[in-house]
Amino acid sequence: MNFFAIGVFTSFLIYLIVGNYAGKLVKNAEDYYVVGRQAPTVLIVGTLVASYLSTVAFMGEVGFVYDGYAIPLLILIALNACGYVIGAVFFGRYLRRSKAMTVTEYFGDRFNSPQLRIVAACITIVGIGAYLVAVTQGASLLMSELIGVNYGWSLVIIWVVYTSFTFYSGSRGVIITDTIMFFIFTVMTFIAVPFLIKASGGWPDAFKTMAVFAEKPDSYAWHGLTGPNNYMGTPTDVLVWGIVLGLVWAAVVAVSPWQSSRYLMAKNEHTTIRSSMVASTTIFALYLILMMTIPLINLLNPNIVPSENAFIWLAMNELPTWLGILVVTGIFAAALSSCSTFLSLVGFSVSRDLIQRSEKLRDKISDDKSLMISRIVMLVVGVVTLIITYFQPPAVMWIGYFAATLFAASMGPITFISIFSKRVTAAGAIWGMLAGFIVVAATEAMSTFGGIAFPVYFRPPILGATASILAIYIASALTKVTPEEKAYREKLFIVPPEEKDPQEIRRTMLFPKILIFGGIALFIIAYVLFFWPISQAV
Amino acid sequence: MSGEMLFLIYYCGMMVVVGIWANGMLKKEFAKMNSALQQKDKEGISG
Numbered sequence: 001m002n003f004f005a006i007g008v009f010t011s012f013l014i015y016l017i018v019g020n021y022a023g024k025l026v027k028n029a030e031d032y033y034v035v036g037r038q039a040p041t042v043l044i045v046g047t048l049v050a051s052y053l054s055t056v057a058f059m060g061e062v063g064f065v066y067d068g069y070a071i072p073l074l075i076l077i078a079l080n081a082c083g084y085v086i087g088a089v090f091f092g093r094y095l096r097r098s099k100a101m102t103v104t105e106y107f108g109d110r111f112n113s114p115q116l117r118i119v120a121a122c123i124t125i126v127g128i129g130a131y132l133v134a135v136t137q138g139a140s141l142l143m144s145e146l147i148g149v150n151y152g153w154s155l156v157i158i159w160v161v162y163t164s165f166t167f168y169s170g171s172r173g174v175i176i177t178d179t180i181m182f183f184i185f186t187v188m189t190f191i192a193v194p195f196l197i198k199a200s201g202g203w204p205d206a207f208k209t210m211a212v213f214a215e216k217p218d219s220y221a222w223h224g225l226t227g228p229n230n231y232m233g234t235p236t237d238v239l240v241w242g243i244v245l246g247l248v249w250a251a252v253v254a255v256s257p258w259q260s261s262r263y264l265m266a267k268n269e270h271t272t273i274r275s276s277m278v279a280s281t282t283i284f285a286l287y288l289i290l291m292m293t294i295p296l297i298n299l300l301n302p303n304i305v306p307s308e309n310a311f312i313w314l315a316m317n318e319l320p321t322w323l324g325i326l327v328v329t330g331i332f333a334a335a336l337s338s339c340s341t342f343l344s345l346v347g348f349s350v351s352r353d354l355i356q357r358s359e360k361l362r363d364k365i366s367d368d369k370s371l372m373i374s375r376i377v378m379l380v381v382g383v384v385t386l387i388i389t390y391f392q393p394p395a396v397m398w399i400g401y402f403a404a405t406l407f408a409a410s411m412g413p414i415t416f417i418s419i420f421s422k423r424v425t426a427a428g429a430i431w432g433m434l435a436g437f438i439v440v441a442a443t444e445a446m447s448t449f450g451g452i453a454f455p456v457y458f459r460p461p462i463l464g465a466t467a468s469i470l471a472i473y474i475a476s477a478l479t480k481v482t483p484e485e486k487a488y489r490e491k492l493f494i495v496p497p498e499e500k501d502p503q504e505i506r507r508t509m510l511f512p513k514i515l516i517f518g519g520i521a522l523f524i525i526a527y528v529l530f531f532w533p534i535s536q537a538v
Numbered sequence: 539m540s541g542e543m544l545f546l547i548y549y550c551g552m553m554v555v556v557g558i559w560a561n562g563m564l565k566k567e568f569a570k571m572n573s574a575l576q577q578k579d580k581e582g583i584s585g
Contacts (some may be wrong), residue, residue, distance in 0.1 A: 048579070071545050073541065073548055074545070075545065075548075075549075076548075078549045079552070081552075081553075082552060085556050085560055089563065097574070220542065221541065222540075222541035222542050222544070223541070235541075273564070277557075277560065280553075281553070284549070284552075284553050288549060296568055301578065340565070495571060500571055500572075502572075505568045505571075508564065508568075509561070509564060509568070511560075512557045512560040512564065513557065513560035514557070515556055515557030515560065516553070516554050516557035516558060516561070518553055518557075519550045519551065519552075519553030519554035519557065520550070520554065521549075522550050523546060523550035526549075526550070527546060531542060531543060531546055534542060535540065535543070
């Protein structure tokens with residue numbers, strides 16, 4: 001076993017110990033699902049960022065940037081990162097106020113509709129289940145390369161690690177381990193960057209050389225590599241692609257259950273607002289610093305195939321061993337944190353929104369029994385995931401992208417409309433979700449299997465969101481708002497007394513300033529570090 | 539100005555703009571909350 005494998009297995013052991021300890025602290029179902037609604041800002045930030053970043057970021061997106069698309073990816077990220085603040089302000093704090101255990105429970109209660117809850121639960125199970133399969137496969141392939149065992153055994157190792165603490169400790173274990181993993185990959189990113197700059201020629205020479213690097217001459221151009229043999233046709237295509245997908249991903253981080261459900265665990269609404277702003281600042285800073293440096297790997301080796309392995313190649317070949325171990329551990333941390341969050345959400349949906357949906361049933365069984373049922377269901381969901389992941393052909397990253405766009409289209413419109421519209425009804429919500437889901441699934445299938453290329457302005461998520469909005473308004477216009485729906489919505493606008501503490505308000509008002517001054521500081525750092533040397537060379 | 543510099547202004551500008559927007563929006567909401575509280579206090583004293 002090599003040093004990298006020893007480092008990774010040591011980190012696995014830490015997660016298992018911490019997860020097991022957190023599991024012992026779980027006293028009842030509320031603890032298991034939403035950490036007793038007592039999580040502080042640091043844990044919410046940790047789980048928000050860790051569940052968002054996975055192998056897609058540290059392998060897929062790093063590969064895309066290595067191939068010559070640093071600034072196009074960052075055009076997308078600038079919009080994406082704003083989704084945190086918009087989501088918390090317009091949905092997250094109302095969601096927390098609803099006191100639901102899951103996002104789907106909120107929808108069911110908001111419209112007093114068990115049918116809507118089932119529809120939302122099924123979309124969550126299919127969408128997040130698919131994403132879980134894709135991320136588990138990514139981590140298993142990485143493990144297989146690291147320790148040289150076959151894919152099946154690697155899959156079992158990865159699965160055992162995240163399932164063991166997720167099923168036992170629920171959200172309590174997931175948010176603590178997520179936060180540990182968040183610190184590991186954030187620290188490894190900021191330490192790896194100066195070492196990469198030094199290894200590729202030092203500052204500012206490395207950036208000057210890369211800006212005119214003959215093999216990928218436009219790596220630092222705002223539009224990246226364009227033309228007949230590249231991913232993108234023209235600079236305008238790049239700009240539209242970045243803006244459209246940036247808006248889609250902003251909707252994903254604002255409303256998708258794997259992000260918005262984190263706010264259900266927040267100690268109060270101030271924690272929701274604060275953590276969204278810190279998460280947004282973290283994504284802005286981490287992506288800009290990392291992705292502007294990644295192209296330099298080309299100066300060390302311009303022929304890494306597949307390009308998704310660029311960061312791992314760097315860790316194993318060019319960085320000091322201790323840092324290489326930290327980088328590989330960080331990439332596994334990013335993957336496992338997403339896996340544990342996704343598994344918990346699918347398990348919660350099956351357990352709470354399908355099996356223990358009825359209040360009558362919940363009243364009949366004790367809290368201990370409810371907790372036991374939830375744990376058993378989580379384990380069964382985990383086993384089913386393992387079986388599906390084993391038989392599903394690996395390297396199907398399109399599943400991950402499909403799941404993300406699915407939520408943006410099917411849940412995005414109804415999420416905001418459910419808060420701010422007085423006229424929307426249960427029928428509107430059900431048909432809106434179904435229309436978004438069906439249109440995205442059909443158009444994605446036409447694109448993937450039928451080879452139909454949709455213009456960048458009419459990508460599946462845009463078509464799906466449009467269909468969803470139309471369905472919401474048509475079905476709502478044909479039905480009437482019930483007194484229960486009206487009363488529930490009005491209740492969401494009553495600010496709880498504990499949120500009016502002047503000291504808490506003063507502290508919360510400091511957080512937007514983190515974004516403002518963070519933006520100014522990041523501008524100065526990025527200009528000096530990256531853009532000044534690049535402008536000198538071209 | 540080059541496209542790359544425009545990008546940097548856009549990227550960091552988004553952070554600043556979202557921060558300013560959130561700051562203004564929260565200030566307004568908290569001020570509304572405060573005035574409602576003061577109104578309640580006044581009603582309590584006069585009642």
